[in-house]
Amino acid sequence: MAGRRAISALWDLLLQVGFFAAVLRVATPLLLATLGELLCERAGVLNLGIEGIMLLGAMTGFSVAYFTGELWLGILAALLVGALFGLLLGLLTVSLGLSQHVAGLGITMLCTGLSFYAYRLIFGQPGQPPHIEPFQTLPVPGLAELPWLGPVLFDQVPLVYLALLLVPLLAFLLYRTPWGLNLRAVGENPQAAASAGVAVFAMRYQALALGGALMGLAGAYLSLAQFNAFTFGVISGRGWVCIALVVLARWDPWRAAGAALLFGALDALQLRLQSSGAFGLPYPLFLMLPFLATILAMALLARSARAPAALLAPFRREER
Amino acid sequence: MAAPLLELSGIDKRFGAAHANRAVDLRLDHGEILGLLGENGAGKTTLMNILFGLYAADAGTIRIAGQPVRIRHPADSLAHGIGMVHQHFHLVDRMTVLENLLIGQPGRRGRLDRAGALAKLASLGERYGLRLAPERLVETLTVGEQQRLEIMKALYRGARILILDEPTSVLTPSEADGLFRALRAMAAEGVGVIYISHKLAELRALVSRVVVLRQGRVVGDLALTEAVTDQQLARLMCGQDLAAPTRTARAPGPTLLELQGIGAAARGRHGVALDDISFSLAAGEILGIAGVSGNGQRELAQLIAGLVPPRRGRLLVAGQILRRPTPRQLRRLGVAVIPEDRLGEGLIAGAPLAESLALARFHEPPFSRHGVLRLAAMAEFAAAQIAAFDVRSASPGGRTGALSGGNLQKALLARELAFGPRLLIAAQPTRGLDVAAQAFVHSRLLELCRQGGAVLLISEDLDELSALSDRIAVMHGGRIVGILPVAEADRTRLGLMMAGQAAAA
Numbered sequence: 001m002a003g004r005r006a007i008s009a010l011w012d013l014l015l016q017v018g019f020f021a022a023v024l025r026v027a028t029p030l031l032l033a034t035l036g037e038l039l040c041e042r043a044g045v046l047n048l049g050i051e052g053i054m055l056l057g058a059m060t061g062f063s064v065a066y067f068t069g070e071l072w073l074g075i076l077a078a079l080l081v082g083a084l085f086g087l088l089l090g091l092l093t094v095s096l097g098l099s100q101h102v103a104g105l106g107i108t109m110l111c112t113g114l115s116f117y118a119y120r121l122i123f124g125q126p127g128q129p130p131h132i133e134p135f136q137t138l139p140v141p142g143l144a145e146l147p148w149l150g151p152v153l154f155d156q157v158p159l160v161y162l163a164l165l166l167v168p169l170l171a172f173l174l175y176r177t178p179w180g181l182n183l184r185a186v187g188e189n190p191q192a193a194a195s196a197g198v199a200v201f202a203m204r205y206q207a208l209a210l211g212g213a214l215m216g217l218a219g220a221y222l223s224l225a226q227f228n229a230f231t232f233g234v235i236s237g238r239g240w241v242c243i244a245l246v247v248l249a250r251w252d253p254w255r256a257a258g259a260a261l262l263f264g265a266l267d268a269l270q271l272r273l274q275s276s277g278a279f280g281l282p283y284p285l286f287l288m289l290p291f292l293a294t295i296l297a298m299a300l301l302a303r304s305a306r307a308p309a310a311l312l313a314p315f316r317r318e319e320r
Numbered sequence: 321m322a323a324p325l326l327e328l329s330g331i332d333k334r335f336g337a338a339h340a341n342r343a344v345d346l347r348l349d350h351g352e353i354l355g356l357l358g359e360n361g362a363g364k365t366t367l368m369n370i371l372f373g374l375y376a377a378d379a380g381t382i383r384i385a386g387q388p389v390r391i392r393h394p395a396d397s398l399a400h401g402i403g404m405v406h407q408h409f410h411l412v413d414r415m416t417v418l419e420n421l422l423i424g425q426p427g428r429r430g431r432l433d434r435a436g437a438l439a440k441l442a443s444l445g446e447r448y449g450l451r452l453a454p455e456r457l458v459e460t461l462t463v464g465e466q467q468r469l470e471i472m473k474a475l476y477r478g479a480r481i482l483i484l485d486e487p488t489s490v491l492t493p494s495e496a497d498g499l500f501r502a503l504r505a506m507a508a509e510g511v512g513v514i515y516i517s518h519k520l521a522e523l524r525a526l527v528s529r530v531v532v533l534r535q536g537r538v539v540g541d542l543a544l545t546e547a548v549t550d551q552q553l554a555r556l557m558c559g560q561d562l563a564a565p566t567r568t569a570r571a572p573g574p575t576l577l578e579l580q581g582i583g584a585a586a587r588g589r590h591g592v593a594l595d596d597i598s599f600s601l602a603a604g605e606i607l608g609i610a611g612v613s614g615n616g617q618r619e620l621a622q623l624i625a626g627l628v629p630p631r632r633g634r635l636l637v638a639g640q641i642l643r644r645p646t647p648r649q650l651r652r653l654g655v656a657v658i659p660e661d662r663l664g665e666g667l668i669a670g671a672p673l674a675e676s677l678a679l680a681r682f683h684e685p686p687f688s689r690h691g692v693l694r695l696a697a698m699a700e701f702a703a704a705q706i707a708a709f710d711v712r713s714a715s716p717g718g719r720t721g722a723l724s725g726g727n728l729q730k731a732l733l734a735r736e737l738a739f740g741p742r743l744l745i746a747a748q749p750t751r752g753l754d755v756a757a758q759a760f761v762h763s764r765l766l767e768l769c770r771q772g773g774a775v776l777l778i779s780e781d782l783d784e785l786s787a788l789s790d791r792i793a794v795m796h797g798g799r800i801v802g803i804l805p806v807a808e809a810d811r812t813r814l815g816l817m818m819a820g821q822a823a824a825a
Contacts, residue, residue: 178425178427181419181423182424188413196423196424197394
């Protein structure tokens with residue numbers, strides 16, 4: 001009856017309030033970076049610099065917070081450095097019209113190298129990685145006392161609230177404002193947007209700067225709110241997962257929230273399974289779970305997804 | 321006299337070595353519809369793109385109502401009331417009619433002004449008869465409706481000057497009539513229209529004055545009265561006289577192509593299923609296929625080219641029944657194909673011209689031996705075809721995609737006619753070509769027939785079909801509505817059949 005016991009243990013786990021609170025914590029950096037990637041792609045630029053920009057955001061945020069003692073200064077620095085490298089990708093792919101694949105992977109390698117190098121320069125090779133005092137939860141007065149919902153939704157660190165609020169905000173910007181319509185037009189048919197008087201390059205740069213900032217923020221969340229330290233494996237593929245989540249979300253902010261939460265739930269689940277030693281299975285099997293599920297979900301749901309029509313296509317004026 | 325609505329003077333533009341516009345002067349009055357005439361590559365589109373701010377002129381000035389203006393970006397020209405309907409529409413397929421109108425427009429208190437747009441849309445419908453449902457997706461609109469949306473976009477932005485680049489090349493006769501009505505209504509309100517075309521008949525119906533461009537220069541600016549003959553205009557455009565294609569009646573030879581109740585499944589998102597298609601085509605004959613774009617013509621051409629297998633019915637080529645024909649098998653039987661999408665299905669844009677020209681036969685002599693390509697033979701063949709078909713600014717090693725539309729078509733025709741085909745499937749062979757290039761293509765098709773070949777001519781240009789075909793079949797919704805001898809095929813009857821009315825047949 002080992003199986004039945006394991007399954008009932010699993011049920012207990014899933015019904016705990018703590019589990020759902022953890023899902024939100026794990027999903028937050030994914031959500032932030034997915035929204036960032038979504039913005040870039042909606043404007044027609046695939047940002048494969050995401051993995052590197054997240055890492056650099058994590059390193060920069062951590063270092064600034066460590067030396068100033070101000071977590072929010074760290075966040076600000078991560079936002080800025082993310083926007084900066086988003087703009088650099090813009091220089092390569094928008095102004096120069098280079099391959100978005102190559103330029104994006106180049107940005108990731110550049111950012112990865114920079115992060116490791118800068119970290120070594122600043123901290124040397126300490127036996128114990130330095131820590132910071134992380135973000136504390138900020139219970140929302142009145143709401144945090146609600147049964148079940150309170151601890152899950154309203155007793156989180158501020159960045160979780162921020163990520164959740166960004167979803168409706170971005171949806172509003174994209175679908176209800178001239179700025180969002182122009183951005184989407186630029187990603188679908190830049191020629192049409194240009195002849196309607198939209199500055200295509202400027203829109204793409206804006207999307208890349210904003211998107212990059214969100215990726216930097218996602219990285220800083222990991223080092224300042226989740227792990228309280230910077231390690232070289234702090235991102236470990238989360239950026240690449242977000243590329244898949246954008247497809248799964250069909251380039252829509254609301255669906256992006258759903259996709260990030262789904263992946264977050266599976267990640268939180270596998271963490272619990274690992275630590276509970278359930279089923280007597282080796283832990284790398286559990287580790288695979290969220291990635292396997294992402295592939296499965298992509299295979300089932302993403303077939304009908306249609307990317308922005310001008311994704312990957314550089315726009316050149318005066319082209320004959 | 322008041323200052324003209326628009327005045328261009330001394331406009332000059334170079335693209336590298338090509339001199340696209342040379343000191344062009346042009347004037348447009350309030351409420352005037354001006355024809356802009358010229359061959360492909362004469363610089364019409366370049367000139368209009370300069371006016372619209374897509375290209376920057378190297379020299380020259382633009383005046384609007386007497387005031388000199390600088391136009392560096394479409395936003396500038398839009399601000400000066402210039403709207404343009406491009407040959408290739410500038411619409412976002414996956415957005416609605418309303419959203420396309422709103423792109424690049426300021427919002428109301430930071431939000432999209434949908435209510436305001438709806439009101440304006442309604443007023444466009446009342447004033448010019450231009451109507452479209454605001455929530456329809458552009459990708460569900462017909463080509464004619466998309467063009468209407470482009471015009472609405474320009475008027476929505478308060479255009480006082482409207483430029484149309486070969487607007488009727490994609491329209492049915494009745495859609496074209498609707499367009500002309502709307503343009504006249506705009507002119508009556510003082511809007512100036514520049515109408516680019518090389519169809520003389522429709523210019524005569526619409527405009528009172530034409531400006532003719534040749535090799536980037538204005539070679540004529542004249543009132544289009546009845547005293548001006550088509551010959552005169554053609555001479556201005558091309559610098560030479562052109563003979564109209566002449567078809568001579570021939571006794572039909574043996575049947576080369578026969579379709580008996582052919583059906584095929586729809587493929588792709590915009591595909592059309594073929595249903596119960598039967599006709600036959602004899603040596604020495606040209607069978608025209610008329611129809612509005614997207615009614616199965618493309619699928620029919622692909623089927624006879626061996627790209628789409630038939631589901632039902634029988635396909636006979638030169639008397640042989642082909643169950644699952646392959647392109648190679650068909651080529652061996654003497655079938656040549658000029659596809660509608662020249663660069664997509666005919667030639668390879670990124671490849672050297674020599675490779676594009678050897679494409680269908682690279683696996684056999686003279687282009688390869690023992691499985692190894694013979695590059696010298698390919699280059700030699702390409703050079704010979706370039707010379708024989710007068711493909712301009714082309715070399716065997718040059719990139720195929722760098723050729724202009726007319727030269728691409730000549731190259732494609734050269735390849736397909738090089739090995740003595742018996743049956744030629746020609747899909748939209750003159751679409752987008754200028755008068756001289758059209759005449760060249762027509763003469764080659766007629767010559768093939770004189771030599772005992774047959775041509776299946778798929779075209780949306782009814783004048784072309786009437787001039788060349790012995791019989792005209794009309795397609796609608798993947799079926800053949802009827803087949804008429806050319807003597808009985810007048811425009812009204814064809815127009816009704818194109819709309820699907822079998823009774824007209």
